[in-house]
Amino acid sequence: GAGVSQTPSNKVTEKGKYVELRCDPISGHTALYWYRQSLGQGPEFLIYFQGTGAADDSGLPNDRFFAVRPEGSVSTLKIQRTERGDSAVYLCASSLTPYDEQYFGPGTRLTVT
């Protein structure tokens, strides 16, 4: 079946601009996660949704980052006033329930110039 998909695969934006990154989880998966991975590092947790609500947003670095999942399936990660330090691969994962293994998408590579 279809896995987790993320769009776009690559995004280049200028410092100060607004970006949206989209995640389509596996159908029927109730839990959805966003992670960020910098070069040479392991993924770093950002936020976790159970259904439509953000159950844990403790990893969001500041208030420029926001994520939504309005219908409990697709999620969008939104970054305002992008900074060069936001450049990274943004990974999305989903799981059938919050206690199950997580399935990751291929990621969106964000480059802020």
Added chain:
Amino acid sequence: DAKTTQPNSMESNEEEPVHLPCNHSTISGTDYIHWYRQLPSQGPEYVIHGLTSNVNNRMASLAIAEDRKSSTLILHRATLRDAAVYYCILRYAGTASKLTFGTGTRLQVTL
């Protein structure tokens, strides 16, 4: 979160077994041991997990020390496609949610 310690890198020859170690001396009784791997230019992929007993699946085996302070991921016959970064992660059974990744072990497989 309890921490894990893994070697930065390991090498293996193709068709030979690989033992990837992980130390987790501060593990609690309710922490599950999870392994994920990340192939180049891909998102992480679940490999295996366990609590106390050794576990086997189609991808690998997980051997857990009796005191649970260490574990070993075993790839029975490494192939070039197993070249990846392998992450050992502790996940508290009572808290569904995030995975806390370290820097993992980069496995190189050569002919």
